[in-house]
Amino acid sequence: MKFNRLKMSYRSQNLLGQLKTRTGLTPNITGRFAMCLSLKDPSPPNPEEFDEKGSEIHPSVLFGEYEDIFMALMLKRLEKDKLDPQLYLNKMLRAHFNRGTIALFARINDISDFYSMIKQERTE
Structure with missing residues (x-):
């Protein structure tokens, strides 16, 4: 099983651009x-909420050397949500990516916010 290229939503593309400006x-x-933020959320995201009008990103670029770890996390999450990985792996990857981008954007104003967020997430 492999990830396909991820087609992000137009909104996520814009938010990621703004995050790059804010944080570098x-x-x-x-x-x-x-x-990670989206995978931690106990509710499954709705793939239909997100368009596919943004950029494409290849899994090897998105995940780098951690692609196998993210695959394991996605498979575990699909199992938890009782979704067939053959049918839903890439659809739910896109949904988690887009939902997580929106959640992350709301929490990050500059690079120092990552430290606060990570500290908070470790204690929850």
Whole structure:
């Protein structure tokens, strides 16, 4: 099983651009944080909420050397949500990425906010 290229929503593309301006971090780095935030949310995201009018990002760019870890996290989450990985892996990857980007954007105003967010997430 493999991830396909991820087609982000137009909104997520814009938010990631703004996050880069705010923090200096590239979309692949902020995208990893976004994925983690969404995967931690107990409710499943709705893939239909997000258009596919944004940029494409290749999984090897998005996840880098951590692609296998994110695959394991996605498979575990699909199991928890009782979704067939063959049918839903890439659809739910896109949904988690987009939902997580929106959640991350609301929490990050500058690079120092990452420290506060990570500290808070570790204690929850």
